[in-house]
Amino acid sequence: LHPNTEIAVRTQQSNDLFASIMELQPKDNSSSASGQNPQQRAASILEEILDKIDDVSFDMDEILSSLSIEERGPYQYVFLQECERMNKLVSEMKRSLRELDLGLHGELTMTERMETLQQSLYFERVPSTWSSLAFPSLRKLPSWIQNLIDRASQLQEWTDNPTSIPSVVNVAYLFNPQSFLTAVMQVAARKNNLELDKLSIVTEVTRKLPLDIDEPARDGAYITGLNLEGARWNIQQGILDTSEPREMFSPLPVVNCKTILSSKQEKNGIYKCPVYQTQQRGPTFVFEAPLRTKANPDKWVLGGVCLIMDYVD
Numbered sequence: 001l002h003p004n005t006e007i008a009v010r011t012q013q014s015n016d017l018f019a020s021i022m023e024l025q026p027k028d029n030s031s032s033a034s035g036q037n038p039q040q041r042a043a044s045i046l047e048e049i050l051d052k053i054d055d056v057s058f059d060m061d062e063i064l065s066s067l068s069i070e071e072r073g074p075y076q077y078v079f080l081q082e083c084e085r086m087n088k089l090v091s092e093m094k095r096s097l098r099e100l101d102l103g104l105h106g107e108l109t110m111t112e113r114m115e116t117l118q119q120s121l122y123f124e125r126v127p128s129t130w131s132s133l134a135f136p137s138l139r140k141l142p143s144w145i146q147n148l149i150d151r152a153s154q155l156q157e158w159t160d161n162p163t164s165i166p167s168v169v170n171v172a173y174l175f176n177p178q179s180f181l182t183a184v185m186q187v188a189a190r191k192n193n194l195e196l197d198k199l200s201i202v203t204e205v206t207r208k209l210p211l212d213i214d215e216p217a218r219d220g221a222y223i224t225g226l227n228l229e230g231a232r233w234n235i236q237q238g239i240l241d242t243s244e245p246r247e248m249f250s251p252l253p254v255v256n257c258k259t260i261l262s263s264k265q266e267k268n269g270i271y272k273c274p275v276y277q278t279q280q281r282g283p284t285f286v287f288e289a290p291l292r293t294k295a296n297p298d299k300w301v302l303g304g305v306c307l308i309m310d311y312v313d
Helices: 003-023 038-053 060-065 074-104 112-122 141-160 177-192 297-302
Strands: 168-170 199-205 221-224 227-229 232-234 239-241 255-261 270-276 285-292 306-308
Touching (some): 038 074, 038 112, 038 141, 074 112, 074 141, 074 177, 177 221, 177 285, 199 285, 239 285, 270 297
Antiparallel strands (some): 199 255, 221 255, 227 306, 270 285
Protein backbone atom coordinates (compact mmCIF):
# COMPACT_ATOMS: atom_id res chain seq x y z
CA LEU A 1 0.00 0.00 0.00
CA HIS A 2 1.01 3.62 -0.52
CA PRO A 3 2.61 5.35 2.52
CA ASN A 4 -0.25 7.86 2.47
CA THR A 5 -2.55 5.04 3.55
CA GLU A 6 -0.84 4.81 6.93
CA ILE A 7 -1.18 8.57 7.37
CA ALA A 8 -4.91 8.32 6.68
CA VAL A 9 -5.35 5.42 9.12
CA ARG A 10 -3.37 7.12 11.91
CA THR A 11 -5.27 10.37 11.40
CA GLN A 12 -8.61 8.58 11.67
CA GLN A 13 -7.48 6.74 14.81
CA SER A 14 -6.44 10.04 16.38
CA ASN A 15 -9.76 11.68 15.51
CA ASP A 16 -11.67 8.74 16.98
CA LEU A 17 -9.56 8.87 20.16
CA PHE A 18 -10.15 12.58 20.76
CA ALA A 19 -13.86 12.19 19.98
CA SER A 20 -14.07 9.47 22.64
CA ILE A 21 -12.24 11.68 25.15
CA MET A 22 -14.70 14.49 24.50
CA GLU A 23 -17.62 12.12 25.04
CA LEU A 24 -16.20 11.20 28.47
CA GLN A 25 -16.11 14.81 29.66
CA PRO A 26 -18.57 15.70 32.48
CA LYS A 27 -21.91 16.87 31.13
CA ASP A 28 -22.90 18.94 34.16
CA ASN A 29 -23.47 22.69 34.31
CA SER A 30 -19.87 23.57 35.12
CA SER A 31 -18.13 26.01 32.82
CA SER A 32 -15.77 24.74 30.13
CA ALA A 33 -12.46 26.28 29.08
CA SER A 34 -14.43 28.78 26.97
CA GLY A 35 -16.12 30.08 30.12
CA GLN A 36 -19.54 28.78 29.05
CA ASN A 37 -21.52 25.91 30.50
CA PRO A 38 -23.25 23.44 28.09
CA GLN A 39 -26.50 25.41 28.05
CA GLN A 40 -24.75 28.72 27.32
CA ARG A 41 -22.56 27.11 24.67
CA ALA A 42 -25.58 25.51 22.96
CA ALA A 43 -27.49 28.80 23.09
CA SER A 44 -24.57 30.62 21.49
CA ILE A 45 -24.24 28.08 18.66
CA LEU A 46 -28.02 28.05 18.23
CA GLU A 47 -28.16 31.80 17.62
CA GLU A 48 -25.22 31.63 15.25
CA ILE A 49 -26.82 28.90 13.12
CA LEU A 50 -30.21 30.63 13.00
CA ASP A 51 -28.50 33.81 11.82
CA LYS A 52 -26.67 31.96 9.04
CA ILE A 53 -29.66 30.04 7.67
CA ASP A 54 -32.26 32.77 8.14
CA ASP A 55 -32.32 33.66 4.43
CA VAL A 56 -32.14 30.09 3.12
CA SER A 57 -35.57 29.46 1.63
CA PHE A 58 -36.90 28.78 -1.86
CA ASP A 59 -40.38 29.86 -2.97
CA MET A 60 -41.43 26.82 -4.99
CA ASP A 61 -44.59 28.46 -6.34
CA GLU A 62 -42.59 31.41 -7.64
CA ILE A 63 -39.98 29.15 -9.23
CA LEU A 64 -42.62 26.97 -10.89
CA SER A 65 -44.49 30.01 -12.20
CA SER A 66 -41.31 31.23 -13.90
CA LEU A 67 -41.06 27.95 -15.84
CA SER A 68 -43.54 26.98 -18.54
CA ILE A 69 -44.37 23.29 -18.98
CA GLU A 70 -42.18 23.19 -22.10
CA GLU A 71 -39.22 24.64 -20.18
CA ARG A 72 -39.35 21.96 -17.46
CA GLY A 73 -36.76 19.46 -18.67
CA PRO A 74 -34.77 16.81 -16.80
CA TYR A 75 -32.30 19.37 -15.39
CA GLN A 76 -35.10 21.61 -14.12
CA TYR A 77 -36.80 18.73 -12.30
CA VAL A 78 -33.51 17.80 -10.63
CA PHE A 79 -33.00 21.31 -9.27
CA LEU A 80 -36.67 21.61 -8.27
CA GLN A 81 -36.31 18.45 -6.19
CA GLU A 82 -33.09 19.80 -4.69
CA CYS A 83 -34.86 23.03 -3.67
CA GLU A 84 -37.69 21.05 -2.07
CA ARG A 85 -35.27 18.94 -0.04
CA MET A 86 -33.33 22.01 1.05
CA ASN A 87 -36.57 23.66 2.20
CA LYS A 88 -37.54 20.59 4.25
CA LEU A 89 -34.13 20.40 5.89
CA VAL A 90 -33.85 24.10 6.73
CA SER A 91 -37.46 24.22 7.99
CA GLU A 92 -36.74 21.40 10.45
CA MET A 93 -33.51 23.09 11.53
CA LYS A 94 -35.26 26.38 12.22
CA ARG A 95 -38.18 24.68 14.03
CA SER A 96 -35.99 22.56 16.31
CA LEU A 97 -33.57 25.41 17.10
CA ARG A 98 -36.37 27.82 17.99
CA GLU A 99 -38.00 25.15 20.14
CA LEU A 100 -34.72 24.58 21.98
CA ASP A 101 -34.26 28.33 22.40
CA LEU A 102 -37.64 28.53 24.16
CA GLY A 103 -36.65 25.59 26.36
CA LEU A 104 -33.33 27.16 27.34
CA HIS A 105 -35.16 30.35 28.31
CA GLY A 106 -37.65 28.45 30.45
CA GLU A 107 -40.65 29.10 28.20
CA LEU A 108 -41.03 25.41 27.33
CA THR A 109 -40.36 22.24 29.31
CA MET A 110 -37.13 20.62 28.14
CA THR A 111 -37.90 17.30 26.45
CA GLU A 112 -35.54 14.43 25.70
CA ARG A 113 -35.48 15.47 22.04
CA MET A 114 -34.46 19.03 22.99
CA GLU A 115 -31.75 17.77 25.34
CA THR A 116 -30.37 15.53 22.58
CA LEU A 117 -30.22 18.54 20.24
CA GLN A 118 -28.50 20.61 22.94
CA GLN A 119 -25.89 17.88 23.42
CA SER A 120 -25.27 17.67 19.66
CA LEU A 121 -24.71 21.43 19.48
CA TYR A 122 -22.34 21.32 22.44
CA PHE A 123 -20.23 18.54 20.91
CA GLU A 124 -20.50 20.09 17.41
CA ARG A 125 -22.22 17.03 15.95
CA VAL A 126 -24.92 17.13 13.28
CA PRO A 127 -28.21 16.24 15.07
CA SER A 128 -29.80 13.00 13.86
CA THR A 129 -33.11 14.77 13.15
CA TRP A 130 -31.23 16.95 10.66
CA SER A 131 -29.01 14.30 9.11
CA SER A 132 -32.06 12.11 8.39
CA LEU A 133 -33.32 14.87 6.06
CA ALA A 134 -29.90 15.90 4.78
CA PHE A 135 -27.15 14.70 2.49
CA PRO A 136 -24.54 12.08 3.50
CA SER A 137 -21.72 13.85 5.31
CA LEU A 138 -18.86 13.16 7.73
CA ARG A 139 -18.39 16.82 8.62
CA LYS A 140 -18.48 18.33 12.09
CA LEU A 141 -21.33 20.77 12.67
CA PRO A 142 -19.55 24.10 11.88
CA SER A 143 -18.18 22.75 8.60
CA TRP A 144 -21.53 21.09 7.84
CA ILE A 145 -23.39 24.40 8.24
CA GLN A 146 -20.99 26.18 5.88
CA ASN A 147 -21.33 23.33 3.39
CA LEU A 148 -25.12 23.64 3.57
CA ILE A 149 -24.88 27.37 2.83
CA ASP A 150 -22.63 26.65 -0.18
CA ARG A 151 -25.19 24.15 -1.46
CA ALA A 152 -27.97 26.70 -1.04
CA SER A 153 -25.88 29.27 -2.95
CA GLN A 154 -25.67 26.94 -5.96
CA LEU A 155 -29.43 26.43 -5.86
CA GLN A 156 -29.94 30.19 -5.62
CA GLU A 157 -27.76 30.64 -8.70
CA TRP A 158 -30.04 28.25 -10.57
CA THR A 159 -33.27 29.94 -9.41
CA ASP A 160 -31.97 33.23 -10.82
CA ASN A 161 -32.14 31.64 -14.29
CA PRO A 162 -34.12 28.38 -13.98
CA THR A 163 -34.44 27.72 -17.72
CA SER A 164 -30.76 26.70 -17.86
CA ILE A 165 -28.26 25.11 -15.49
CA PRO A 166 -25.11 26.69 -14.01
CA SER A 167 -22.13 26.67 -16.39
CA VAL A 168 -20.41 24.24 -14.02
CA VAL A 169 -22.48 22.17 -11.60
CA ASN A 170 -20.83 21.15 -8.35
CA VAL A 171 -22.26 17.64 -7.96
CA ALA A 172 -20.84 17.50 -4.42
CA TYR A 173 -23.46 20.12 -3.49
CA LEU A 174 -26.42 17.98 -4.57
CA PHE A 175 -28.57 15.89 -2.23
CA ASN A 176 -28.98 13.32 -4.99
CA PRO A 177 -26.15 13.54 -7.55
CA GLN A 178 -27.39 10.33 -9.25
CA SER A 179 -30.49 12.20 -10.42
CA PHE A 180 -28.32 14.82 -12.17
CA LEU A 181 -26.36 12.13 -14.01
CA THR A 182 -29.63 10.49 -15.03
CA ALA A 183 -30.79 13.88 -16.34
CA VAL A 184 -27.62 14.10 -18.48
CA MET A 185 -28.54 10.76 -20.05
CA GLN A 186 -32.22 11.71 -20.45
CA VAL A 187 -31.33 14.89 -22.34
CA ALA A 188 -28.98 12.96 -24.64
CA ALA A 189 -31.56 10.21 -25.18
CA ARG A 190 -34.24 12.71 -26.19
CA LYS A 191 -31.90 14.70 -28.40
CA ASN A 192 -30.57 11.66 -30.29
CA ASN A 193 -33.69 9.47 -30.05
CA LEU A 194 -31.86 6.73 -28.13
CA GLU A 195 -32.96 4.25 -25.49
CA LEU A 196 -31.97 5.36 -21.99
CA ASP A 197 -30.99 1.88 -20.79
CA LYS A 198 -28.43 1.56 -23.60
CA LEU A 199 -26.50 4.67 -22.58
CA SER A 200 -23.57 5.08 -20.20
CA ILE A 201 -21.84 8.06 -18.62
CA VAL A 202 -18.35 9.02 -19.83
CA THR A 203 -16.15 11.53 -18.03
CA GLU A 204 -13.76 13.70 -20.03
CA VAL A 205 -11.40 15.48 -17.63
CA THR A 206 -10.55 18.95 -18.96
CA ARG A 207 -7.64 21.18 -18.00
CA LYS A 208 -9.94 23.98 -16.87
CA LEU A 209 -11.04 25.27 -13.48
CA PRO A 210 -14.67 26.31 -12.83
CA LEU A 211 -13.79 30.02 -13.13
CA ASP A 212 -12.42 29.39 -16.64
CA ILE A 213 -15.83 28.33 -17.99
CA ASP A 214 -18.47 30.90 -18.89
CA GLU A 215 -21.24 28.82 -20.48
CA PRO A 216 -22.72 25.31 -20.19
CA ALA A 217 -21.29 22.45 -22.23
CA ARG A 218 -22.69 21.92 -25.73
CA ASP A 219 -22.69 18.17 -25.16
CA GLY A 220 -23.48 16.86 -21.70
CA ALA A 221 -22.68 19.00 -18.66
CA TYR A 222 -19.62 20.42 -16.94
CA ILE A 223 -19.28 19.19 -13.37
CA THR A 224 -16.87 19.77 -10.51
CA GLY A 225 -16.57 18.60 -6.90
CA LEU A 226 -14.69 15.34 -7.53
CA ASN A 227 -11.57 14.48 -5.51
CA LEU A 228 -9.25 11.56 -6.17
CA GLU A 229 -8.28 9.50 -3.13
CA GLY A 230 -5.37 7.08 -3.48
CA ALA A 231 -4.04 8.64 -6.69
CA ARG A 232 -3.67 12.00 -8.43
CA TRP A 233 -4.60 13.39 -11.82
CA ASN A 234 -1.71 14.19 -14.15
CA ILE A 235 -3.06 17.27 -15.93
CA GLN A 236 -0.24 17.41 -18.49
CA GLN A 237 -0.75 13.82 -19.67
CA GLY A 238 -4.44 13.57 -18.86
CA ILE A 239 -4.10 10.27 -16.97
CA LEU A 240 -4.20 8.78 -13.49
CA ASP A 241 -0.85 8.92 -11.69
CA THR A 242 0.65 7.87 -8.37
CA SER A 243 0.01 10.22 -5.44
CA GLU A 244 2.80 12.43 -4.18
CA PRO A 245 3.93 11.78 -0.58
CA ARG A 246 1.50 13.26 1.97
CA GLU A 247 -0.92 14.21 -0.80
CA MET A 248 -4.07 12.75 0.71
CA PHE A 249 -6.42 13.78 -2.07
CA SER A 250 -6.26 15.38 -5.51
CA PRO A 251 -9.11 17.59 -6.80
CA LEU A 252 -10.02 16.91 -10.41
CA PRO A 253 -10.31 19.83 -12.84
CA VAL A 254 -13.70 20.44 -14.46
CA VAL A 255 -15.13 17.24 -15.95
CA ASN A 256 -17.31 17.15 -19.05
CA CYS A 257 -19.94 14.53 -18.26
CA LYS A 258 -21.31 13.03 -21.49
CA THR A 259 -23.23 9.98 -22.59
CA ILE A 260 -22.28 7.25 -25.03
CA LEU A 261 -23.78 4.00 -26.20
CA SER A 262 -22.68 1.32 -23.75
CA SER A 263 -21.59 -0.88 -26.67
CA LYS A 264 -19.14 1.82 -27.84
CA GLN A 265 -17.45 2.46 -24.50
CA GLU A 266 -13.66 2.28 -24.48
CA LYS A 267 -12.25 -0.56 -22.40
CA ASN A 268 -8.50 -0.40 -23.01
CA GLY A 269 -6.53 2.07 -20.90
CA ILE A 270 -9.57 2.87 -18.81
CA TYR A 271 -10.03 2.53 -15.04
CA LYS A 272 -13.66 2.48 -13.97
CA CYS A 273 -13.25 4.62 -10.90
CA PRO A 274 -15.99 4.29 -8.27
CA VAL A 275 -17.45 7.62 -7.15
CA TYR A 276 -18.76 8.09 -3.61
CA GLN A 277 -20.41 11.00 -1.84
CA THR A 278 -18.22 10.72 1.27
CA GLN A 279 -15.11 8.94 2.56
CA GLN A 280 -17.40 6.39 4.17
CA ARG A 281 -17.63 4.95 0.64
CA GLY A 282 -19.94 1.85 0.57
CA PRO A 283 -23.51 3.16 1.02
CA THR A 284 -22.69 6.51 -0.62
CA PHE A 285 -21.79 5.01 -4.04
CA VAL A 286 -22.95 7.16 -6.98
CA PHE A 287 -21.52 5.79 -10.26
CA GLU A 288 -18.36 4.61 -12.01
CA ALA A 289 -16.32 7.30 -13.78
CA PRO A 290 -14.12 5.98 -16.62
CA LEU A 291 -10.68 7.61 -16.25
CA ARG A 292 -7.70 7.23 -18.60
CA THR A 293 -4.65 5.36 -17.32
CA LYS A 294 -1.38 4.07 -18.74
CA ALA A 295 -0.91 1.71 -15.81
CA ASN A 296 -2.84 -1.51 -15.52
CA PRO A 297 -6.27 -0.75 -13.97
CA ASP A 298 -5.60 -3.51 -11.43
CA LYS A 299 -3.03 -1.21 -9.81
CA TRP A 300 -5.74 1.31 -8.94
CA VAL A 301 -8.17 -1.42 -7.85
CA LEU A 302 -5.60 -2.80 -5.38
CA GLY A 303 -4.84 0.72 -4.17
CA GLY A 304 -8.51 1.39 -3.46
CA VAL A 305 -8.47 4.45 -5.73
CA CYS A 306 -11.80 6.25 -5.89
CA LEU A 307 -13.39 9.64 -6.33
CA ILE A 308 -14.91 11.39 -3.30
CA MET A 309 -17.40 14.21 -3.70
CA ASP A 310 -17.59 15.70 -0.21
CA TYR A 311 -13.99 15.21 0.93
CA VAL A 312 -13.29 16.19 4.54
CA ASP A 313 -9.61 17.02 4.94
